[in-house]
Amino acid sequence: MYLELLALLGGALVLVFYAGSGRLPFITRFRYPLTGLGFLSFAGASYLATTRDVPKGWGFDSASVAFVLAGGVALVRIVLAERQRAADPAYNPQAAATWYAEGQNHLRVFLARDDLASLDRAVDLFRQSVDATATHASHLTHLTALLTALQARYEQLRRLDDLDEAIDYGRRESGSDGGVRRGRVLSMLSTALRMRYDSVGAAGDLADAHEACRTAISLVPFYSRHYPRCSSELAALHRAEYERTQQPRSLDLAVEHVQKSLRSARVLGSARMVDLTTLCALLAERGRRTKNMRDLDDAVDIGRQSLRIVQPDDQLFQPCQNNLALALRARFELQPRTADLDEAIRLAHRATASVAPTAPQRADHQLNLALALHDRYRYEQRHTGEHARTGREIDWALEAARDAANHDAANVPTRIRAGLAWSDIAATTGRHADAVTALAGLIELLPRVASRELRREDQEDRLGRWTGIAANAAACALAAGQEDTALVLLEQGRGVLLSRALDARADLTALHARNPALATEFEELRAELDTAYDTSATLGDVLELAGPAESSADAGIAGADDRARRMRRAQTERWNDLLARIRAEDGLADFAGTPQLERILEQGADGPVVYLNVSEYRSDAIILRPEGVVTVPLRVTPRQVAEHTRRLHLALHPGNITDLEHQQAIHDVLGWLWDDVVEPVLDAAGVAAPASGEALPRMWWIPTGALALLPIHAAGRHTTESDHSLLDRAISSYAPTVRALTATRERRVAPAAPRPLVVAMSETPGAEPLGNAEAEAEMVRSLFPGGLLLQNGEATRQRVLSELPGHTWVHFACHGVIDRDIPSRSELLLHDHHERPFTTTDISRLDLPEPALAYLSSCETARTGPRHTDEAIHLASAFQLAGFPDVIATLWKIPDRVAHAFTQDTYTEFHRTIRSGSALTAARAVHEATRAARARYPNLPGLWAGYVHMGH
Secondary structure, three states, rough: OOOHHHHHEEEEEEEHHHEEEEOOOHHHHHHHHHHHHHHHHHHHHHHHHHHOOOOOHHHHHHHHHHHHHHHHHHHHHHHHHHHHHHHHOOOOOOHHHHHHHHHHHHHHHHHHHHHHHHHHHHHHHHEEEEEEEOOOOOOOHHHHHHHHHHHHHHHHOOHHHHHHHHHHHHOOOOOOOOOOHHHHHHHHHHHHHHHHHHOOOOHHHHHHHHHHHHHHHOOOOOOOOOHHHHHHHHHHHHHHHHHHHOHHHHHHHHHHHHHHHHHHHOOOOOHHHHHHHHHHHHHHHHHHHOOOOOHHHHHHHHHHHHHOOOOOOOOOOOHHHHHHHOOOOOHHHHHHOOHHHHHHHHHHHHHOOOOOOOOOOOOOOHHHHHHHHHHHHHHHHOOOOOOHOOOHHHHHHHHHHHHHHHOOOOOOHHHHHHHHHHHHHHHHHHHHHHHHHHHHHHHHHHHHHHHOOOOHHHHHHHHOOOOOOOHHHHHHHHHOOHHHHHHHHHHHHOHHHHHHHHHHHHOOHHHHHHHHHHHEEEEEEEEHHHHHHHHOOHHHHHHHHHOOOOOOOOOOOHHHHHHHHHHHHHHHHHHHHHHHHHHOOOOOOOOOOOOHHHHHHOOOOHHHHHHHEEOOOOEEEEEOOOOOEEEEEOOOOOHHHHHHHHHHHHOOOOOOOEEEEEEHHHOOOOOOOHHHHHHHHHHHHOOOOOOOOOOEEEEEEEEHHHHHHHHHHHHHHHOOOOOOEEEHEEEEEEOOOOHHHHHHHHHHOOOOOOOEEEEEEEOOOOOOOOHHHHHHHHHHHHHHHOOOEEEEHHOOOHHHHHHHOOEEEEEEOOEOOOOOOOOOHHHEEOOOOOOOOEEHHHHHHHHOOOOOEEEEEOOOOOOHHHHHOOOOOHHHHHHOOOOOEEEEEEOOOOOOOHHHHHHHHHHHHHHHHHHHHOOOOHHHHHOOOOHHHHHHHOOOOHOOOOOOEOOO
16 A cells, blocks of 8 residues: 555656646656656556565556656647747756756845845846746746846835836736736736836836736736735825825725735735825824724824834844834824824834845835924924924924935935925025025936926926925015025026026037037937937837847837836936037037026116015015125015916806906905016015106016916006006016026017918817908908918918928917916817817927927917926917917916907007118017007906016
């Protein structure tokens, strides 16, 4: 009987090895001992049976069958392996098994000792094992190990190349078979995509991560040991989506999926402490947002539970301390108990002290500590007045926030949050110079927030989350007595994308004279960047610049998009290097950059240029004159601006614009603007009421924040018979930044005869008809007959783009539509707008030979969404980037009949001025048309206060 079992065991071991090796890692790793043991068992049993009179029964028969089957399996595997090796010389599953085992050993050494050399070796070995098992059953197992090692190395070194490689490998296998193991790979692909999203900010990465993780969840059963990780990853994705959109539903889903992960782990008889501490943080955030005390109590209880279980030498110990501190601090905000805050400070301090100075997580712990210390400072200042103790603690808070903001390994959003905390702590304790340093550092980070490798819409979305930094920086600089610094910070911190476009359009005259080779390189690289971001270019056009695909991972749309992004990343590095080399040339230190202070001040020579800066710390007008800066404190707060903006837009709703009661609200807003903003500026700038017949002076306004949504030019007490209105004191123009105004003035060319391109859309597919568009177009053509009319079906995107270079003026009488979330998608509605929209981006990329005047008789063409007021991304600024020194646009929707009359008044003034031989001043024509409309509709300011002039 025992010999029967011994023989059967030997046959079974051999069969299991040949049938399961490669598929089961344990069997592959111990293939030689298992095979040897199997043969020895069968041979021993056979020897004993032949040397002794032992009957051979069912055991020997079964063992023989097992050996025959094993031999057949082995033969098939050998044939298949030889065919695979012939097709792919790298195919070598036996060697791969050895590399995999060695890689696991190196990975364990890294985890135990933080030895980066061991981690590098593990990555190399896993990469070899993956490449050597293309079609082998062990392939997905080896791939999982490679993705794990690459992600671990990224977390240590923050090199995007590691994530790129992990994503390439994961996408290459995302469609393969493999059941649970494929689900595991997809989950890890999702993690790599999410990590890259956290670092760079491409919304496409987050969407791809969601898709991969949902597929992974569908492949992995709830009772599988891999399910908790998949569900936890889905929770992390919903958390990232919540941080991007601030939608409560995403936070609820994150909580739900991390709870599923914990339930699955309990079913399996295990515990996932990472999920427990994550749940603590999620509940703390939800409780803070919804002011739900139950969530906050649960968060604290779960945080305490995790801290009791996790050992101090565990890698999770610091996150557990930090998340419990977050929960305690959030509960303190809702129900102030000093014991909670004291414990939060102790935990955050211990978490900070116990993590390596170079670890990215240290910045999160330091930020938490800084905020907790600041909370205690404010609490004790209000309730106890313990100045000595709180003074020391505020120094500690500033130090922690400063270190977090300057932590090179931390991701940019964390550094920005830390910098905002640093500046707020400094500003609210009277240390304004320190706050200026903090905010200046944040302004330097803003271009990284909107990395050039991102799509334009992602750049705008990322910048839209961090509005107001420049305004706060300027306010703190003024409080510190640094007027010039305030002006420079406003210029550097606003219009980030606008400045990037101006960089690319820098005047190359001096560069050509000094170094023609660098000028040629600049022009070539600029053309490549334009193609890379051109929305009308096909993906194939963009990828042609990047060269041939390097792997099958590039075959799909997602892989191709990755290729395009890496191409843009490389182009950005070349661009930055090129600018550094150009600026090293004599006399070109400020090439394609913010102008020096002297050049900024020069822009006030033709009339005051006024920055209107509204901040939570203070509000001021900063008046530029060639001799220097004049500042005027304003009695304005962000809350007041927001309330008046709300009242204005309510009065402009359809049906309200001709209602006298609602229009009185606009009069109230205009009166407030006059009293608290404009009149103090006019007095400080010396702009007095003109004598009878005296020409009005010019002024340029640069409003920040929500003030950019208000009609500064129409401020006044218009219902009284006096000169208490800006329309009666000066001619107003707008500019997004002083640099943009400077560029507009420098691009001015000698005036040419008007050659208008008139685009009139009386009938637009999918939009309401514009009954006066045709009459408006005929009026322009009758006054300036040398133009071209494109009407209705003739006015397609491509036709308009092809005709623009041959005309000096352009007039659009059509619908305008703004996108408040992604303003570069705002568009003028042409005949084919459904298929080929004519967008802000299309216009801003134009480089026209003789642009002079753009008149946008369309809705809201000078308006952007509230999140992007600092960027001034709208249709009017796009035409300025295209080279038009004068742009006439609207802040809101104007009734068709009124728009026609306003256009007629404006063009009549153009015609009169040109016939008289005088220099055409578009701002003056708009000003006179506005005053004429005010005379026609004195009680309906919504009909005349919405037209603006932008330009020189």
